[in-house]
Amino acid sequence: MWKVKEKNNKITLSYKFRIYPTHEVEEKLIKTMQIEAKLYNTLLDYIETQRKQGNKVTQLDTQKMITKLNLDGKEQVYSKALQMVNNILWYNINVLVQLKKHGKKVGKLRHKKILRIIGYNQSGFKLLGDKLVLSKVGEIKILLHRPIEGQIKGVIIKRSKTNKWFAIFQVEQSPNPLPKTGKVIGIDLGVEKLATTSDGIVIENPKTFDKLEKRIKILQRRLSRKKKDSKNYEKAKIKLAKVYERVGNTLNDYIHKITSQLVKNYDVIVVEKLDITNMVENSPSTLRKHILYSKFSMLLHHLSYKAERAGRRVVEVNPKYTSRACSRCGFIVNDLRLSDRIFQCPKCGFTIDRDYNASLNILRIGVGTAPLPVEGKPLLYIPFHEGVYSKFPLGSRKSPSRGGDAPSVRAE
Numbered sequence: 001m002w003k004v005k006e007k008n009n010k011i012t013l014s015y016k017f018r019i020y021p022t023h024e025v026e027e028k029l030i031k032t033m034q035i036e037a038k039l040y041n042t043l044l045d046y047i048e049t050q051r052k053q054g055n056k057v058t059q060l061d062t063q064k065m066i067t068k069l070n071l072d073g074k075e076q077v078y079s080k081a082l083q084m085v086n087n088i089l090w091y092n093i094n095v096l097v098q099l100k101k102h103g104k105k106v107g108k109l110r111h112k113k114i115l116r117i118i119g120y121n122q123s124g125f126k127l128l129g130d131k132l133v134l135s136k137v138g139e140i141k142i143l144l145h146r147p148i149e150g151q152i153k154g155v156i157i158k159r160s161k162t163n164k165w166f167a168i169f170q171v172e173q174s175p176n177p178l179p180k181t182g183k184v185i186g187i188d189l190g191v192e193k194l195a196t197t198s199d200g201i202v203i204e205n206p207k208t209f210d211k212l213e214k215r216i217k218i219l220q221r222r223l224s225r226k227k228k229d230s231k232n233y234e235k236a237k238i239k240l241a242k243v244y245e246r247v248g249n250t251l252n253d254y255i256h257k258i259t260s261q262l263v264k265n266y267d268v269i270v271v272e273k274l275d276i277t278n279m280v281e282n283s284p285s286t287l288r289k290h291i292l293y294s295k296f297s298m299l300l301h302h303l304s305y306k307a308e309r310a311g312r313r314v315v316e317v318n319p320k321y322t323s324r325a326c327s328r329c330g331f332i333v334n335d336l337r338l339s340d341r342i343f344q345c346p347k348c349g350f351t352i353d354r355d356y357n358a359s360l361n362i363l364r365i366g367v368g369t370a371p372l373p374v375e376g377k378p379l380l381y382i383p384f385h386e387g388v389y390s391k392f393p394l395g396s397r398k399s400p401s402r403g404g405d406a407p408s409v410r411a412e
């Protein structure tokens with residue numbers, strides 16, 4: 001749900017909010033999703049039968065079918081939502097085709113009992129204060145914890161794996177270039193710290209992380225002992241999904257603040273290209289790796305669309321030597337271990353915090369200059385609870401609690 005597309009110079013992104021349907025409305029939503037699934041299955045069967053007979057079927061063919069189709073409960077679902085079922089089906093078909101093309105072994109599409117999304121494109125929905133009004137469904141309370149900036153093009157209603165309800169708005173934004181600051185920054189993303197910058201700033205990981213990580217480990221172990229598809233298995237699965245959801249939410253808010261601040265303060269932001277194989281080598285566990293990966297990709301994603309809108313540049317550099325090169329003389333240290341927190345150059349004797357050294361290299365590679373770090377200058381630590389706004393260079397103070405300018409794209 002993180003798609004950022006560019007069309008006629010506009011940026012499309014999604015805002016995600018929790019919604020709270022009453023029991024009655026919830027039943028309607030579920031019923032709608034079941035009818036959608038019936039339509040999905042019917043269209044799928046039709047395509048398969050036609051193909052078996054050697055007939056070609058297109059997305060337009062099945063779309064035209066929908067109006068004529070005699071399907072129980074069809075009139076209870078908004079017409080555009082029915083069309084979206086067709087889009088989803090063809091999307092799935094095309095994914096399979098692509099996978100096959102790339103030599104992957106794939107099965108065939110299966111019938112669905114329920115489709116977990118309902119799509120309203122262009123029409124059939126209205127946002128009135130804290131109420132979302134949906135055609136054929138009714139009113140739903142919505143928690144708009146951030147204002148929506150831009151023009152709303154559509155909304156998708158979604159039921160998560162933990163059975164929570166969400167509304168995801170498709171919004172089009174116009175570019176909003178910020179005045180130049182004349183500043184550039186290199187950022188090293190880390191396992192221990194979230195980030196270290198070439199300005200000598202350390203941004204900590206949220207503390208709650210360690211606790212949640214422990215909890216995930218326990219729950220995973222429990223899940224693995226349960227019989228698959230049993231009631232207890234399902235219960236344990238939901239519990240685990242909930243903790244992952246919390247990890248995602250905590251991170252998301254934090255990363256929104258950091259990326260907004262970076263984009264505000266720097267014309268060019270240099271980061272390492274996200275390299276999953278490198279992370280496998282360097283991280284102690286697969287769980288860590290999973291969390292790290294989602295964390296870094298979230299950060300890079302937020303950074304890129306915010307920079308795009310603000311007319312800033314994000315440069316990605318090859319991470320190959322960023323940790324192992326001396327930022328003063330360029331000497332490469334081959335036997336640097338992850339446990340070496342201090343970088344010590346055997347050639348020129350330069351001694352520096354490992355991640356700070358990396359951030360200086362990242363900056364240097366990204367902008368093609370070699371800035372010398374100020375020796376002996378202590379790193380400025382920013383603990384999580386202080387928020388990231390307070391000590392950023394050039395940072396104008398801003399309430400850390402409500403971002404305002406950032407869309408909410410929560411992970412699940």
Ligand SMILES: [Zn+2]
Pocket residue numbers: 326327328329330331345346347348349350
């Ligand atoms: Zn050196």
